Amino acid sequence: MTDDSRRVIVDIKGVAKHYGDGEARVDALRNVDLRVHAGEVVALLGPSGSGKTTLLNIIGCIIDPSEGQVSLDGEMVYDGKWLRGDLRRLRLDKIGFIFQAHNLLPFLNATDNVALVLQLAGKTPAQAQARAQELLDYLEVGHRARAMPALLSGGEAQRVAIARALANSPRIILADEPTAALDSKRAGIVMDLLRKLSSEQDACIIAVTHDEKILDRFDRLFHLRDGRLENDKGDTP
Amino acid sequence: MNLAFRDVRHNLFRFLLTCLGLGLLMTVVLAMMGIYNGLVADALNIVKAPQADLWVVEAETQGPFAEASKIPGDTRDAVARLHGVAQAGSITYQTVEAPFEGATLRLYVIGYERGRLGGPQTIIRGRGLEASHFELVADAKTGLVPGDTLILGRNRFTVVGLVRDTMNSGGDPAVFLTLADAQVLQTQLAPPAARVQAARGASVTSGATVAAVIARLDPNVDAQNVAHTVRQWKHLSALTQAEQEDILIKSVVDKARKQIGLFLGILLTVSAVVIALIIYTMTMEKLKQIATLKLIGASDRVIIGLIVQQSLALGAVGLTLGLGLILTVKDYFPRRVLLEPVNALALAGIILVVCVLASGLGVRAALKVDPATALGG
Numbered sequence A: 001m002t003d004d005s006r007r008v009i010v011d012i013k014g015v016a017k018h019y020g021d022g023e024a025r026v027d028a029l030r031n032v033d034l035r036v037h038a039g040e041v042v043a044l045l046g047p048s049g050s051g052k053t054t055l056l057n058i059i060g061c062i063i064d065p066s067e068g069q070v071s072l073d074g075e076m077v078y079d080g081k082w083l084r085g086d087l088r089r090l091r092l093d094k095i096g097f098i099f100q101a102h103n104l105l106p107f108l109n110a111t112d113n114v115a116l117v118l119q120l121a122g123k124t125p126a127q128a129q130a131r132a133q134e135l136l137d138y139l140e141v142g143h144r145a146r147a148m149p150a151l152l153s154g155g156e157a158q159r160v161a162i163a164r165a166l167a168n169s170p171r172i173i174l175a176d177e178p179t180a181a182l183d184s185k186r187a188g189i190v191m192d193l194l195r196k197l198s199s200e201q202d203a204c205i206i207a208v209t210h211d212e213k214i215l216d217r218f219d220r221l222f223h224l225r226d227g228r229l230e231n232d233k234g235d236t237p
Numbered sequence B: 001m002n003l004a005f006r007d008v009r010h011n012l013f014r015f016l017l018t019c020l021g022l023g024l025l026m027t028v029v030l031a032m033m034g035i036y037n038g039l040v041a042d043a044l045n046i047v048k049a050p051q052a053d054l055w056v057v058e059a060e061t062q063g064p065f066a067e068a069s070k071i072p073g074d075t076r077d078a079v080a081r082l083h084g085v086a087q088a089g090s091i092t093y094q095t096v097e098a099p100f101e102g103a104t105l106r107l108y109v110i111g112y113e114r115g116r117l118g119g120p121q122t123i124i125r126g127r128g129l130e131a132s133h134f135e136l137v138a139d140a141k142t143g144l145v146p147g148d149t150l151i152l153g154r155n156r157f158t159v160v161g162l163v164r165d166t167m168n169s170g171g172d173p174a175v176f177l178t179l180a181d182a183q184v185l186q187t188q189l190a191p192p193a194a195r196v197q198a199a200r201g202a203s204v205t206s207g208a209t210v211a212a213v214i215a216r217l218d219p220n221v222d223a224q225n226v227a228h229t230v231r232q233w234k235h236l237s238a239l240t241q242a243e244q245e246d247i248l249i250k251s252v253v254d255k256a257r258k259q260i261g262l263f264l265g266i267l268l269t270v271s272a273v274v275i276a277l278i279i280y281t282m283t284m285e286k287l288k289q290i291a292t293l294k295l296i297g298a299s300d301r302v303i304i305g306l307i308v309q310q311s312l313a314l315g316a317v318g319l320t321l322g323l324g325l326i327l328t329v330k331d332y333f334p335r336r337v338l339l340e341p342v343n344a345l346a347l348a349g350i351i352l353v354v355c356v357l358a359s360g361l362g363v364r365a366a367l368k369v370d371p372a373t374a375l376g377g
């Protein structure tokens, strides 16, 4: 199986990002190229401060690159400037985020946290509720559907957050240390789940992780060092 | 789903507590408005009570409320004979202190001629004056009830009836006596020097003076014309009812009005700052959640809705609580608290503006927040 036989979902070319100017300038990313295909699960590794979160945020259209091109799901979205006016709509349709801390809205119960993104995308409340319940069942937290986030265990909350990330069937799922709050057993379960999702929904998953125990669950590992990207297995990224 | 409502429901206790605080503040603001209205209404009450058209008073005075006025007791006959006058009555006003059940009552004594203008309007308990001496009708605020007796000057009076909302601009409740009794009381309570003069017979008419003569005119008679006639008489002047009310508001109520107006202004400013602060902090506490909302793709409209709806709810519930509270406690105030619908509306308008402005501050902060803050490190 060659990578080129599959659809490229994330295509980053020559991306650089620096913060600040002059003496205070930090080069968080330098000339990064990255291609991720549908159905792939890849890991971003690297020491603290190496630029992992920065890269994830650029793919998520949250921060502007200083240089380079970003194209998502076949559409060029950044080339010197954002080519889409409504980045939030782009995120809503194409990207799901899984945070280290689950970031569920504390005033909505599990189902409504998931249903919210569905409604924001234009589903009716009834459709949204039904699909949310379906997703929670799929992630095996259906029995906690009415619980408020504060009453969920770490693993349950993380699975609700994953359900929310998946709700609009995004092509790209970005996860920043998705398993940091979980024990190794639960971390394994979450990773298996993400793998399953990527193949079932033909989505790509890019996860930042420090977690040695789950590295065997990834198709490819990318190392960031001082803002430069290296592929573990020696492939061209 | 309505995010504002969900968030409020999630923190219901805190939201209600905030509303309660705001409600108390609104209560004070409404009380201030009510006291001001009451002050004006009370001051005018005493002028409006006799339902007169014309006030005949001492020349070059604006009596009998704004300035002292003293005219001969027989003026009433002359006024009654004027063309166009239907009824006339002599009237006296004075403030006295009387001991009652261990405390001192400050009373506004109104003397009037039974059967003529100037008596109590609506008796709410007991009856009007029937005997020519030693009976009185009191305002309910005095705490007196029919059957009570009380010493005024050197005579003991029996309370025979009660009226409501009759007091002078200082808030002293009124008691009605017959004119004769009131005149006697006037000499008994006069300063010693004047009493000595009176005993020597220096001023024969002093016992028979009155403060004013009030007149009701025939329909279609111009009060200004009659007043003009009276002004040509020696030692007398005349004011129409409208002029009298005007004078009272200007001279007697004006200072109180400025005082209360200033206080009201300060209170409203404080309320505005407090509301703005509450709403701003409410938003600030939610910044991380707002960042999350942006990250998962919520539009600005959703975020603005969340903030504006919550602040409007806060204002509305606070105002409702304040209104409810003031309507419950208003009768326990020492001065009359008179609230008109227009006051509540005005306050609602002010609160609306403040809430919208304050949520503008919150919205500004919310729209500036970077969705990346939701992701953390």
Ligand SMILES: Nc1ncnc2c1ncn2[C@@H]1O[C@H](COP(=O)(O)OP(=O)(O)OP(=O)(O)O)[C@@H](O)[C@H]1O
Residues within 6 Å of the ligand: A019, A020, A026, A027, A028, A046, A047, A048, A049, A050, A051, A052, A053, A054, A055, B377
């Ligand atoms: N908003 C910012 N302003 C200035 N410098 C920043 C900003 N965000 C990140 N940096 C810097 O850019 C570099 C890369 O940061 P980044 O957050 O991407 O690292 P990371 O690999 O995610 O680290 P960690 O593993 O600690 O989360 C760091 O040196 C960091 O200090």
Ligand SMILES: [Mg+2]
Residues within 6 Å of the ligand: A052, A053, A054, B376, B377
């Ligand atoms: Mg990071």
